[in-house]
Amino acid sequence: xxxxxxxxxxxxxxxxxxxxxxxxxxxxxxxxxxxxxxxxxxxxxxxxxxxxxxxxxxxxxxxxxxxxxxxxxxxxxxxxxxxxxxxxxxxxxxxxxxxxxxxxxxxxxxxxxxxxxxxxxxxxxxxxxxxxxxxxxxxxxxxxxxxxxxxxxxxxxxxxxxxxxxxxxxxxxxxxxxxxxxxxxxxxxxxxxxxxxxxxxxxxxxxxxxxxxxxxxxxxxxxxxxxxxxxxxxxxxxxxxxxxxxxxxxxxxxxxxxxxxxxx
Numbered sequence: 001x002x003x004x005x006x007x008x009x010x011x012x013x014x015x016x017x018x019x020x021x022x023x024x025x026x027x028x029x030x031x032x033x034x035x036x037x038x039x040x041x042x043x044x045x046x047x048x049x050x051x052x053x054x055x056x057x058x059x060x061x062x063x064x065x066x067x068x069x070x071x072x073x074x075x076x077x078x079x080x081x082x083x084x085x086x087x088x089x090x091x092x093x094x095x096x097x098x099x100x101x102x103x104x105x106x107x108x109x110x111x112x113x114x115x116x117x118x119x120x121x122x123x124x125x126x127x128x129x130x131x132x133x134x135x136x137x138x139x140x141x142x143x144x145x146x147x148x149x150x151x152x153x154x155x156x157x158x159x160x161x162x163x164x165x166x167x168x169x170x171x172x173x174x175x176x177x178x179x180x181x182x183x184x185x186x187x188x189x190x191x192x193x194x195x196x197x198x199x200x201x202x203x204x205x206x207x208x209x210x211x212x213x214x215x216x217x218x219x220x221x222x223x224x225x226x227x228x229x230x231x232x233x234x235x236x237x238x239x240x241x242x243x244x245x246x247x248x249x250x251x252x253x254x255x256x257x258x259x260x261x262x263x264x
Contacts, residue, residue, distance in 0.1 A: 034075065035082055044140045047095045050079075051135045054090050055105070059132035065113045069127045086151060088170035089125035097145040097211050098138060100124060100173075101228055103193040103245045105132040110195040123242040124173050124230070124263045129195060136245060138228055143212045148176040148260070175209045177232060177240060177261040179254040182206070192231055192246035200233070200243050207232050207240065208248070209263070223251030232263060239264040 038046050057072055069089065080087040083094050091099040104110045110129035115121055121128035151170050185191065186203065194200050208229040217224045231244035239262045 035079055038079075039082055047098050050092060050095065051098070054102075054126065055132070055134055058126055059105070065130045066115050066119070068113065068130075069115070069119060069121055072127075086170060088151065089121050090127045091125055093151060096151070097149065097228075098135070100149070100211055100230060101136040101138060101245055102126050102133045103136060104195055105134040109197060109199075112196075122171055122173070122264055136228060136247065138212065139214075142215045143228070144215055145212045146176065146210055148174070148258075149209065149211060150174050171264065172239070173263040175230075175232075175240070175261055175263055176258040177207050178210055178258050179256045180206055180208055181252055181254045184252045185248065188248075188252075191248045191252070192244055194231065194244040195242070205231060205233070205243070207234065208253075209240075209261075210253075210258075213250075223249055225250045227253075230263070232261075235264065237264075 038049050041049060053075075058068075062068055062071065072090070076087045076090070079092065083092065086093040108131060110126075110131040110133070112123075112128055113121070113130050115128075126133045150173075152172055152174055182203070182205075185205070189202060192202075192205070194202065194205075208227075208231055210227050210229050212228040214226040227248050227250060229246055229248055230242050231246065232240035233243050235241050242263055
């Protein structure tokens with residue numbers, strides 16, 4: 001699908017009337033010189049607009065679910081070129097931590113799309129799933145991001161969902177993994193949004209990746225510090241698979257420290 005055609009489709013999902021004719025979101029969805037509307041904004045607004053773009057795109061009802069990664073590849077190439085960084089499967093390296101903190105947007109579960117083997121999508125990308133997503137509400141300030149989360153060094157300067165040699169260079173995400181305190185989190189299961197609840201036994205969830213932490217406590221106790229996390233599950237092939245996201249507190253972590261891992 002051509003870039004111009006895709007934007008006409010996006011516009012039908014989110015017409016200007018929904019945002020107001022002067023809304024930055026409306027301007028983004030109708031930008032004939034994409035991504036100029038984004039480039040004119042400050043970094044915080046850029047991140048918010050990119051999130052709105054991907055939220056809107058994820059809600060599109062494509063005839064073939066496996067076309068999700070292909071239809072947006074032209075936009076990703078433009079973003080990577082203009083933002084001077086890697087764009088991998090709907091995740092922007094320049095806003096890596098915020099880009100990873102997505103969750104399902106409705107009660108309907110997200111189901112893994114069966115992509116052809118040569119176009120398989122890693123579990124940390126929302127493009128791997130059929131269904132609408134939304135991003136966790138994270139403040140623009142007052143959050144410490146985990147610098148142990150990063151893409152492995154890429155062979156090419158740009159990796160997109162388009163078939164390219166550089167695509168295979170961003171298959172994994174290096175992370176630090178923390179253990180959950182089962183007793184604590186089972187008392188407050190609403191803190192975690194599981195992508196496909198029917199495919200995961202909540203009581204068996206044992207690990208999270210802390211993507212960011214608030215610099216201030218939301219309560220009177222040290223354990224009240226809020227954490228923004230990905231929920232992960234160890235795979236038989238080594239590494240971890242993303243199964244959800246959420247907002248927890250430090251008291252929900254087991255006192256076992258962290259270990260280096262990778263999400264695939």
